[in-house]
Amino acid sequence: MYNNEIPKTKQLKEFQWPNGSRCAVALTWHVDAESGIIADNPENMKHLAAVSEARSAITIGVPNVLEELDKQDLKATFFVPGAVADWYPETVKSIHFAGHEIGHHGYMHENVLKISEEEEEKILIKGMKSIENITGEKTKGWAAPFWGVKTSTPALLKKHGFLYDNSLMQDYRPYRLETVHGDLMEIPISLIGDDSQQFLFFPVFGSVMNTAQHAYETWTEEFDGIREMQGLFTLIQHPNVTGRPGKIQMLRKLIAHMKQYDDVWFATGKEIAEYCMKF
Numbered sequence: 346m347y348n349n350e351i352p353k354t355k356q357l358k359e360f361q362w363p364n365g366s367r368c369a370v371a372l373t374w375h376v377d378a379e380s381g382i383i384a385d386n387p388e389n390m391k392h393l394a395a396v397s398e399a400r401s402a403i404t405i406g407v408p409n410v411l412e413e414l415d416k417q418d419l420k421a422t423f424f425v426p427g428a429v430a431d432w433y434p435e436t437v438k439s440i441h442f443a444g445h446e447i448g449h450h451g452y453m454h455e456n457v458l459k460i461s462e463e464e465e466e467k468i469l470i471k472g473m474k475s476i477e478n479i480t481g482e483k484t485k486g487w488a489a490p491f492w493g494v495k496t497s498t499p500a501l502l503k504k505h506g507f508l509y510d511n512s513l514m515q516d517y518r519p520y521r522l523e524t525v526h527g528d529l530m531e532i533p534i535s536l537i538g539d540d541s542q543q544f545l546f547f548p549v550f551g552s553v554m555n556t557a558q559h560a561y562e563t564w565t566e567e568f569d570g571i572r573e574m575q576g577l578f579t580l581i582q583h584p585n586v587t588g589r590p591g592k593i594q595m596l597r598k599l600i601a602h603m604k605q606y607d608d609v610w611f612a613t614g615k616e617i618a619e620y621c622m623k624f
């Protein structure tokens with residue numbers, strides 16, 4: 346059974362990034378496709394323009410992002426709802442076979458704050474199975490759909506063998522969340538690094554459409570600060586957003602800015618969590 350207490354957090358003792366690195370960068374994509382708009386309102390499946398925009402994550406987003414990551418020789422973490430893995434196995438296989446990490450992102454992109462703990466556990470298991478059917482491995486990381494996380498969620502994740510969560514915002518360095526099943530590593534985020542805050546312009550919700558240059562400025566200044574303070578920069582993207590032609594060019598420029606330093610560790614969420622568990 347789970348309680349409603351906020352999990353205790355612990356800083357990592359005498360923490361240092363590996364091999365003299367000054368900071369870490371986790372490039373993440375949330376491959377929501379149609380699950381996001383269905384979770385928002387099942388009626389949206391009748392909205393062909395909204396469906397087509399959501400599906401562009403699969404038709405153009407993921408292929409463009411994979412091509413760019415290949416050119417950059419970088420590995421990323423793709424958080425995939427179980428339904429998306431069931432609908433588009435070839436796409437999810439293409440991500441997995443390119444060597445990227447597949448993380449858990451609900452089954453139908455559920456906000457767990459709106460469902461019972463029993464339902465949350467069922468969904469967690471269902472999503473895990475869908476991903477495992479493709480990768481043959483248990484997924485180790487979870488990112489919360491709609492940033493919905495219950496106080497009991499970290500314990501549930503740990504109970505099911507997860508190593509880390511990638512949804513909380515208490516620090517810009519990884520930290521431990523104490524649960525009754527042991528510590529879960531928090532690979533923190535900030536909404537500053539979320540492309541939804543820059544470009545959320547789905548036909549059914551959202552109306553933010555900054556220029557790519559605005560996002561570039563926001564993200565480079567955040568990265569520069571985090572590098573100075575030896576933290577972690579998590580970039581949260583959606584393939585239907587940053588897989589667009591203009592955004593791919595901006596992403597290339599952003600990565601070039603980060604790569605000008607030889608002390609930046611680009612890593613997947615799983616690699617970072619495994620490393621941090623030593624502290």
Ligand SMILES: [Zn+2]
Nearest residue numbers: 375377490491
């Ligand atoms: Zn999502």
